[in-house]
Amino acid sequence: MSTVYFLMQQTFFFTIPLLLVALGGMFAERAGIVNIALEGKMLMGAFTGIFFINIMQESVPAISGHFLLVLALIVAAATGFIVAIFHAYASINLNANQIISGVAINMFAPAFAVYIARAVAGGTQQVFFANQFRIDRVPFFGNIPVIGPLFFQNTYFTTYMGFAILALSTFLLYKTKFGLRLRACGEHPQAADSVGVNVYKIRYAGVLLSGAFAGIGGLVFIIPTSVAFNATVSGYGFLALAVLIFGAWRPIRVMFAAFFFGLLQAIAAGYSGIETLRDLSIPMQFYQMMPFVVTLIVLAFTSKKSAAPKAVGQPYDKGTR
8 A cells, every 4th residue: 555655646746747837838728829838938937946945045044944935936937927928929929930939948948047057056057955845744634544645645735736726727717707718819819809808918818827837837846856956847848738638728637637647757757666566677768768658649549639729829910800
């Protein structure tokens, strides 16, 4: 049973960042903007968030624990938001190719992070931090048999934050006027415009919200899985795109897709701690490539059935009907 607890805890470490970044991509693409730049926004959020934690832990040790993590999450969200402005401006105002704009951000982000990290850290691209954020046991809930060890031990509050954001995103998308307008702009922007919806503003909102989520997701990915930022988020931004497609641009399905891929990543990262897998003597590289191979297979069989928003990737011209 301890193996099940271990695997579940590890799975959440990988599922939550995938969920957050995929939800961010969902808001942008539901508004009609292709967001292949999730990887770059995620990386930038991870870099600034970890860099902020590093500075605060060294210079202001009185600010620590979960309060420091909350501040770092705000910094990461703001970074993703700012980077998303450039993608939104190029895609919406300039009618630039949205794929090229996203690729440009993905190319810029790691180069910028490496340059700044080396300039500040003295020749190394690693930014270290002390992990003060793990929760050994949530009071009361952690003592519940079975459920406690699965969900409320060896965890991070970002796990619960991720599910809260999922609930908020579902409500926002399906139960609010903004969500209705967002979906309309991704399906029939001309029709939305004809009833007075400002398509440009709604698309901006979707992309900026997407950037904030991706920035948070980058930091949430690094915190439980490492003690340093190494100028990479291991392709998680692209994996989040696969989660988004597999989840058919719907929040609940995205959650299940994120859990599936998170489980594969947990097995790849922690197979040595699972006795059954360790005894198989399968090369480490097999487990490491498994999540990405499975991603390709799943997308090959499901992508045709996953209908993207009809107007996604299409520049909107107010004068066109």
